[in-house]
Amino acid sequence: MATIKQIADLTNVSRGTIDRVINNRGRVSPETEEKVRAAIEALNYLPNKAGKNLAVRKKNLRFGFILISPNNYNPFFLDVEKGIKKKAKELETFGVSVDIRYTSPTDASTQIESMDYFANNGYNGIAITAINSHGIAEKIREVSSRGIPVVTSNTDIPASGRLAYTGSNYYQCGKVAANLLGLITNGCAKVGVITGSENVMCITERSLGFRDYLQKHYPNISYVGAATNNRYDEIENYLITKALLDEHPEIDALYLAAAGVSGACRAVTDSRRRITVVANDCVSATKELMRQEVIAVTIDQNPTYQGAKPLEILFDAATVGTAFIEEYYYTDAIIKVRTNI
């Protein structure tokens, strides 16, 4: 509970100099630095957040968020957007402003362009739902090296110099889905999987976790086949699901590893077969389908957190520094059934 002032009194060094030592701003002689550090140690100094929060107003921090457009592509990002806006309001009181730029989930160039825009216009940090592309990785590296921290959200690009990742542990989500499918089918089923483009959603990871867990724990659940949707399109999803079900009349369970639940579920209800459906995420269409008992259970991934947390991380990085920031902020695998949506 020591303060900078107390350290100043103890060491007979001015508060400004103490500040320079604490925040490694340089321009301090080795002797005074050592003296100050000793006092910091002795008094067990910890920076006071309230003080910092007040002083940071003068910096007029600005953060940019590059987000897959929820309206044009994937409604999942609606809740991410909610999280962004809520946190942005919260940060207003600290003089922080937040701007969002929306991009396509497939076109890396719009994301790169937005990165440049934020980086070249004085923004102090960037969050991005990053497309899995080499160009993005390079751009993140460049921006980071210019001293602008970047946080990935929802989709990670590990080897890019980004400060942190917030989002799902996709492999685990797949395992949880398999776990539930096993419980619901009493460990006996013929299962099909509907997957999607691997550009954004790390769907391969989910499918992998799903298959691994089934293989290990449920010998009587057989993996019949998978269908892949490479477009962001409910109709395409309907068609590939229908084709899979037609081709495999024995399928009695379905794992929807990607977005596009409406199309897939329409094919399920059209088939008039009794199929246990396990999905991911919890957009409004999913909620409705759970109420209708078409989808039995879904694995959600806390989208509002994925919007809010990156901004919190960037704010912390700008105030208390990057020392205490971890690399991974995984969201829980949140199980939803019709009674807890």
Next chain:
Amino acid sequence: MATIKQIADLTNVSRGTIDRVINNRGRVSPETEEKVRAAIEALNYLPNKAGKNLAVRKKNLRFGFILISPNNYNPFFLDVEKGIKKKAKELETFGVSVDIRYTSPTDASTQIESMDYFANNGYNGIAITAINSHGIAEKIREVSSRGIPVVTSNTDIPASGRLAYTGSNYYQCGKVAANLLGLITNGCAKVGVITGSENVMCITERSLGFRDYLQKHYPNISYVGAATNNRYDEIENYLITKALLDEHPEIDALYLAAAGVSGACRAVTDSRRRITVVANDCVSATKELMRQEVIAVTIDQNPTYQGAKPLEILFDAATVGTAFIEEYYYTDAIIKVRTNI
């Protein structure tokens, strides 16, 4: 984003007076008050949290938490305690200190005594995992009317003048448990329920939600019978569960509505029958039993939140005031299976 200073400049009234108006401290003439309120409206003034947080240090706030002892009675409260300690550390930076007093889950007098202790020793707010007793309700009313806000946690006493409640919506938890039991048993089972003392855990609410949902949605699940444990004792729980299972050999599903999973599950494994077990909470014994696939699924209630949130509410009440504080802060019904614990 207006500040008190800006309002002062606009109205030619001093900052102290503005403060008196904003916080209703009185001693302001009607004319100036009106003038100030108009300016507040016009500039859309919102108090700045960072400023308040800094100034509040001088108050040296102290909060008391009255907690059912996790070590002597129910390990569930271990995680509540964790939440308390984490938030207490966080609040240290604002000059706040937090003290915990532990009580029995059955003896109301120790809780009343602790309430008096906190109230008579200058504490600025009290959180309590309240026993359902008339004496407690009266004491909460008394303390509240003395201007010390009280927040109930885990167990509510609505008609007591308490400021807010944080914790489970027990009825909903019961519904979720029934929902899952229905899914896992494919809507066909003979179910028994193990309940416990209704003093603390609102177990009646859970059982009610459970039965209501089964009745409404699963006509082929029959409710065979219930056993009640009135002691906080694993052995008692073992004995009553064993008795229930012996009495009803047809039981193939069990809902553990109360604490005491070890005893109940021992009776289940001893029986060598295949029984689908749905539990509540996620203490370490529960986790282990899920790994062993004795318990299929459990409904958790975010105990750390139940420790942290009451302190946050008391802090907000002491800084920004009680105007924006809601009455109910329900925790989600968190579904846990072996892959997401």
Next chain:
DNA sequence: TTGAAAGCGCTACCAA
């Protein structure tokens, strides 16, 4: 009833 000023802890700036 009102105003002026100090102070909460930290940071930034200018002067030395």
Next chain:
DNA sequence: TTGGTAGCGCTTTCAA
């Protein structure tokens, strides 16, 4: 390289 000072927004105290 260091010190002094003003200021972030709010509260409190003392004086008028």
